[in-house]
Amino acid sequence: MESQDIDRTLGLLWRRTLGTPQGSRGPKQRATIDEVVRAAIAVADEEGLPAFSMRKVADRLGLKLMSIYTYVPGRSELIGLMVDEVAGEQKLPPHEGPLRQRMTRVAEQLWDEFHRHPWLLQVENSRPWIGPNVSDRYEWQLAAIEGAGFTDLQMDQVVTLLSGFTAGMARASVDARRTAERSGISDAEWWEINAPVLERVMPADAYPISGRVGRVAGEEYNAIDDPERTFRFGLDRLLDGLEQFVNG
Amino acid sequence: MESQDIDRTLGLLWRRTLGTPQGSRGPKQRATIDEVVRAAIAVADEEGLPAFSMRKVADRLGLKLMSIYTYVPGRSELIGLMVDEVAGEQKLPPHEGPLRQRMTRVAEQLWDEFHRHPWLLQVENSRPWIGPNVSDRYEWQLAAIEGAGFTDLQMDQVVTLLSGFTAGMARASVDARRTAERSGISDAEWWEINAPVLERVMPADAYPISGRVGRVAGEEYNAIDDPERTFRFGLDRLLDGLEQFVNG
DNA sequence: TCCTAACTCCGTATGCCTTACGGAAATGGT
DNA sequence: ACCATTTCCGTAAGGCATACGGAGTTAGGA
Known part of the structure; x- marks a missing residue:
């Protein structure tokens, strides 16, 4: 360049x-x-x-x-x-409510953005461009946790954390959605072709826990996974941990 | 296909x-x-x-x-x-020690793998192939949290969670490393070119928190960020949250 | 023994992609 | 009126995946 x-x-x-x-x-x-x-x-x-x-x-x-x-x-x-x-598409409304709610909004905003523009997850991020909207959002994200008891260094870490966590979970979610919408071979056909080979090669007793967990997950979710619920579950755990850190 | x-x-x-x-x-x-x-x-x-x-x-x-x-x-x-x-490169040693240590190892193993083979983070993951090593590892990851008090559904969520979180943080880490090793324009030159434009365009009072936090982070870490420490910090918070969930 | 089906290696060609280069035409300042 | 500047774009170079078919190699069967 x-x-x-x-x-x-x-x-x-x-x-x-x-x-x-x-x-x-x-x-x-x-x-x-x-x-x-x-x-x-x-x-x-x-x-x-x-x-x-x-x-x-x-x-x-x-x-x-x-x-x-x-x-x-x-x-x-x-x-x-x-x-x-x-x-720049999202509004950055003034923060209100308790810390947990503020952090939730930071994560949710990114989650929504990744789903509105899934290609964001494929962008190579070394040497990111510093533009006005990205800068404004970073300021807004920091403002969400300003005064909550984190050091300056920790504030940066917490924002990186919420962003990275959300990106990781959104990637799984977006991949799953892409699979569902995939043209060409359908999900049913895919499994129809996979199943006989996998049954031959994966005897049930070689994968006892995967077998059990996969069966339950397959019944509960209609297909493979429910990424949104996993995101919520994980976010709640992460926020629990962060609250505990601030309070204790 | x-x-x-x-x-x-x-x-x-x-x-x-x-x-x-x-x-x-x-x-x-x-x-x-x-x-x-x-x-x-x-x-x-x-x-x-x-x-x-x-x-x-x-x-x-x-x-x-x-x-x-x-x-x-x-x-x-x-x-x-x-x-x-x-x-298949990593060993899958029998699990021992308390839950927290087991989950830490699951995350660390992925963290190491992403750094040994950074291209894993660029692989398109819709319709993943089900191979022997991936299957063995999933079984091993589930075994790490078997009997800890999660439901079967939650076990799948926790593994997805640890994987997704680690992938998100590893992506930031690997991107930063790539930036540091980047050929062509050096980091110093990059900032030399960026600085005058950004100073003109980003008056300090428009970004009060970013300015303060960025300054502190820049002093503490020598360059932009210390992704490994952020990963550790976040993992500790996430594990705190998961322990709290299991115990209470 | 020898034929032939099956298989490997690979040359060629098609149709994508980014981007360097230069020409033609349009436009506004002098 | 002239001309520097800028836009639009044709062409071509060099990269990519991969379809197709030909030539040569091998083992099994007649």
Whole structure:
């Protein structure tokens, strides 16, 4: 990545703060950066990040492929803009109520976002872009636990914790949903093909606990798992632990 | 995916149980499936999953690209074999000690595995393959909490919980490590370019808590974060919550 | 012994992808 | 009126997975 690309991308991220800095010599652009970013988000929402391509973004805007590169430096920078854009979709209402309720809202907000935009879970996060919406949200997340009894260091850890936990559980949830909606071979067919091989190869007494637990889980949940309930269960345990830490 | 591919891949996954079923008409294969899988793991370890390609696996074995397809049906099936293979690297020692220690080991084992093979965090997990090592490990994970007071349903939830939590935190950790090792622009250069823009755009009073917390975290950890400590802190809170749930 | 079915290895081709480069045309400042 | 600047985009290079078919190798059966 070139340093001028970094500069340019930062300018795009903070475009609403900085205003549009261009000298306006040449032809007018037929689209706007916001339209490009929104089109890109739409493509990723519909098809996921692996199938997300510059060409599909261009098609959606009635532009040809290479024109997209006059709006953004490249694919990965565009993804950075998409991440900050969707981080701005949620409201960040003033915090109220007890600590537990505040932390719950922080986690729930991320849970919702991951389900609205499952491709967020596939974004490579080394060297994350620092954009306005991501920054605002981090401030809001910290504000949720400000004054609760954590040190500054612990505040950062708690936010990282709630985010990482929620991301991990959302990944399981989103994967399960994708499996259910998967085109091609259906779930039933899948098991029809798997079952005979697995029965031959996994004698029941080799997996006594898995067998029992899997049977119960399969009856209780209609399919494989109920990720939302697992998220709630885990979040409650994690919050119990955090409350205990603050109070004790 | 064709149903015959599913059958074939299951056969490959359970190859040690099933034996090699081939009629042996044609020429002998120059490599073995195990060599292919091990070469593939080596490529992914060194370059990550996006840069992992069938050609690189072939090169490493002295074969030409298309020969790989006589060993495995395709790229995604090969990745399935890799996942099960690395799941077999860890020992699954008999459980001992109190519940907390057992759960800690379950989480630590995954934490280590994610750091030994960071590409595991990039694997698409819808419709996971059911292989022998993954199955054995699930049984072992359940055994860790058997008899601790959870219902069967809760046992599955707790294992999912520990796995998901650990995956979420490991992702942050691995991303941070990748950033540190990143070639191209160094961390220092990165911030040198970011700083002037961000200072102009993020006045200190707009982000009072982030500013304070970020400063403290930046001093305490030398760079951005210390993911291992955050993982430990979070795991302790989660285990506190789970113990409280079991005991009360 | 020898034929032939089955199998391995791999060259070629198709159709994706990102992105570098350069040309044509449009536009606004001077 | 000119021309620097900018947009749009065609082309091409170099990457990817994988379908298809051909050539050569091997073992089993006649």
